[in-house]
Amino acid sequence: MIDTKRHIEKTILVCYSNRKDRKHYHNYESLYELKFLAETAGADVVKFFYQENDTFDPRYLIGKGKVIEIANYVKENSIDLIIFENELSYTQLRNLEQIIKCKIIDKSNLILDIFASHARTAQAKLQVELAQLQYILPRLTKQWTHLSKQYGGIGTKGPGETQIETDRRLIKKRISILKEKLKKISTQQKTQSERRKNYYRLAIVGYTNSGKSTLLNLITKSNVLVENKLFATLDSTTKTLYVPENETYTKVLVSDTVGFIKNLPHHLVESFKSTLSEVVESDILLNVTDISTPNFEEQMAVVNDILTDLNAYEKLIINVFNKVDLLENKNIIESVKRNYKNTVIISALKKINIDALFNEIMTQILILKKRKVFNISEQN
Ligand SMILES: Nc1nc2c(ncn2[C@@H]2O[C@H](COP(=O)(O)OP(=O)(O)OP(=O)(O)O)[C@@H](O)[C@H]2O)c(=O)[nH]1
Numbered sequence: 001m002i003d004t005k006r007h008i009e010k011t012i013l014v015c016y017s018n019r020k021d022r023k024h025y026h027n028y029e030s031l032y033e034l035k036f037l038a039e040t041a042g043a044d045v046v047k048f049f050y051q052e053n054d055t056f057d058p059r060y061l062i063g064k065g066k067v068i069e070i071a072n073y074v075k076e077n078s079i080d081l082i083i084f085e086n087e088l089s090y091t092q093l094r095n096l097e098q099i100i101k102c103k104i105i106d107k108s109n110l111i112l113d114i115f116a117s118h119a120r121t122a123q124a125k126l127q128v129e130l131a132q133l134q135y136i137l138p139r140l141t142k143q144w145t146h147l148s149k150q151y152g153g154i155g156t157k158g159p160g161e162t163q164i165e166t167d168r169r170l171i172k173k174r175i176s177i178l179k180e181k182l183k184k185i186s187t188q189q190k191t192q193s194e195r196r197k198n199y200y201r202l203a204i205v206g207y208t209n210s211g212k213s214t215l216l217n218l219i220t221k222s223n224v225l226v227e228n229k230l231f232a233t234l235d236s237t238t239k240t241l242y243v244p245e246n247e248t249y250t251k252v253l254v255s256d257t258v259g260f261i262k263n264l265p266h267h268l269v270e271s272f273k274s275t276l277s278e279v280v281e282s283d284i285l286l287n288v289t290d291i292s293t294p295n296f297e298e299q300m301a302v303v304n305d306i307l308t309d310l311n312a313y314e315k316l317i318i319n320v321f322n323k324v325d326l327l328e329n330k331n332i333i334e335s336v337k338r339n340y341k342n343t344v345i346i347s348a349l350k351k352i353n354i355d356a357l358f359n360e361i362m363t364q365i366l367i368l369k370k371r372k373v374f375n376i377s378e379q380n
């Protein structure tokens with residue numbers, strides 16, 4: 001029988017941290033998230049390399065000694081793939097590959113790969129292809145093309161096999177075609193969103209794997225894909241929720257959205273802006289955080305930055321702290337209640353405290369209704 005399973009790549013992870021530069025400071029914990037990402041893409045992670053200092057070596061990013069240490073490890077342990085937490089310039093990549101005889105990719109490349117394999121709808125596929133081409137364009141060299149042909153697996157998927165990337169001109173042309181196509185889809189979506197204007201709209205946002213889709217399924221009795229993987233959801237799905245109010249119901253449209261992550265590649269955020277229009281057009285955001293993660297506050301900061309970038313930070317926000325069933329240190333509950341507004345602490349999986357969430361949604365809708373009445377009377 002033919003073994004159709006793809007060769008699982010034996011992988012090591014490398015993270016460089018600069019103590020003097022906040023933007024390039026990464027703690028050791030970052031490697032665990034990178035490991036989860038790599039495993040989501042099907043890699044077998046066997047070792048971490050972490051280096052922290054005050055000045056980076058522009059030739060390799062990490063120090064030469066570290067490069068040699070990694071090169072020896074790769075040779076002795078038959079490593080197939082190295083993934084860097086940090087973004088590498090073309091020159092650094094080339095210099096590293098001259099010493100370490102192994103395929104090297106960075107986190108942006110890895111995330112693009114995961115997005116490529118999770119994209120289902122035409123829009124998501126176009127968005128991912130656009131982001132991939134924009135990533136490849138400045139890195140396009142003989143060596144890259146050579147690598148993409150030579151290796152299968154992580155870091156070489158997507159438009160890799162075609163001849164496209166051998167020619168910058170063709171890539172640029174393809175980029176403009178993709179942009180045109182995406183523009184058309186986004187015009188169609190605008191018509192759709194006009195129709196939705198009569199309803200209150202709620203968008204579920206948050207860090208990847210925080211439980212957004214689980215929550216959508218629970219509150220709207222739906223069945224969208226839930227997985228213990230990063231970026232299970234790439235497209236926004238919209239479902240209807242009827243929120244009880246006195247004797248009647250208020251119809252609310254609820255959208256699930258793509259999750260966020262630290263250092264999400266810039267091109268990817270740009271390409272996904274039309275998918276994220278759900279966030280921009282919504283009235284209320286359900287900001288879902290996995291409270292059981294030790295670095296949940298760091299994750300919230302990442303989400304806040306992206307919301308600010310989308311101009312969505314001023315919206316009514318309900319801070320939903322999820323996975324309370326996994327939380328060991330219960331003191332954290334009191335501290336989040338103190339530190340954040342409009343807080344609900346739930347478990348979407350174990351259905352804990354969901355009534356409180358509905359109450360909070362209703363409270364926010366009443367605030368919106370009052371605002372609307374106020375705006376109308378102001379205009380008259
Ligand atoms: N223990 C526990 N697990 C949960 C809870 N909510 C979600 N999960 C699990 O967390 C994992 C991720 O859930 P999803 O709903 O797919 O998360 P998501 O935020 O939509 O993830 P992406 O779409 O990948 O960004 C799944 O394995 C869920 O079963 C919860 O309240 N408690």
Ligand SMILES: [Mg+2]
Pocket residue numbers: 212213214225226232233256
């Ligand atoms: Mg999801």
